[in-house]
Amino acid sequence: MESPFDVLSVAPDADEEEIKEAYRERIKEAHPDHGGSAREFQLVRAAYEEIKNGDAAVDGEADGGDGGITGEAADGEAREPEREEPRRTQRCRVEYLNYEVLDDHGWDIDDEDLFEEAANGGLDREDYGQFWVRPRESLLEAAERHGFAWPFACRGGACANCAIIILEGEMRTRVDHVLPPEMLDKGFQLSCNGMPVSDELQVLYNVKHMPELEELLLPPRPWEQAHDD
CATH class of the missing domain: 3.10.20.30 (Beta-grasp domain)
Structure with missing residues (x-):
């Protein structure tokens, strides 16, 4: 599956300006008035937001953060232990x-x-x-x-x-x-x-x-x- 970086055709280590420029180009190409589609337009926008917010770690790397609820719930409620299952490595x-x-x-x-x-x-x-x-x-x-x-x-x-x-x-x-x-x-x-x-x-x-x-x-x-x- 394409990652957000693939969608924007930009390298994972691209700097902020490169990412912005890639987004400008892709969003124009994806726009329905320029031969794209509404779904492609939405996909490009979602990819840019993911990268811009720092959430688009390279596939296969640990994401960190608070992904996955284990132990105590956010509201303090006890949670059943999680079963050990294979972890996904991609988004x-x-x-x-x-x-x-x-x-x-x-x-x-x-x-x-x-x-x-x-x-x-x-x-x-x-x-x-x-x-x-x-x-x-x-x-x-x-x-x-x-x-x-x-x-x-x-x-x-x-x-x-x-x-x-x-x-x-x-x-x-x-x-x-x-x-x-x-x-x-x-x-x-x-x-x-x-x-x-x-x-x-x-x-x-x-x-x-x-x-x-x-x-x-x-x-x-x-x-x-x-x-x-």
């Missing part, structure tokens, strides 16, 4: 779409070209876009690192407030005490503990208002507070 690129905008545009989850329509739909960055997930980082952690306030409540796999639907790609969940097998078969996963195991993902987030999840939710205070900050 995963995530293309995301806010479930709540589907009705507004007359879109359906089963639309084959759903993400193409979303890319061309003029949506805000909060509703549609792309970002990278580090090795050993959960999907929710990555979204927050990129400045998004995705819904959650317990962060411990005990509620469905953080649920997403995976339309393409694979993810494993470290702790899940709430989603029944039939929902997992439909692509539902928990973003708080879910870690990508494929190079790319397409996900619908903010699906907590779907009828199937109604009985699996906790009061969404953290979600509301995140938007009030």
Whole structure:
């Protein structure tokens, strides 16, 4: 899979000016008015943000930081020990779409070209876009690192407030005490503990208002507070 550096056609050790210049060239090439596409435009912008924020370590190197929740939760809640599993050494690129905008545009989850329509739909960055997930980082952690306030409540796999639907790609969940097998078969996963195991993902987030999840939710205070900050 292409890294952010590959997307911008720039070396990992390029200086700030080289990266800016590469971004200017690639964003012009990717613009739909210049023969590119909305999805490519989003990808180039996400790559630049990843590099600019210092988050784009070379694939195969240790990322450091706070990727992966172990031990005590951020809210002080005890967490089950993590099972020893092979670690990913590369990032995963995530293309995301806010479930709540589907009705507004007359879109359906089963639309084959759903993400193409979303890319061309003029949506805000909060509703549609792309970002990278580090090795050993959960999907929710990555979204927050990129400045998004995705819904959650317990962060411990005990509620469905953080649920997403995976339309393409694979993810494993470290702790899940709430989603029944039939929902997992439909692509539902928990973003708080879910870690990508494929190079790319397409996900619908903010699906907590779907009828199937109604009985699996906790009061969404953290979600509301995140938007009030």
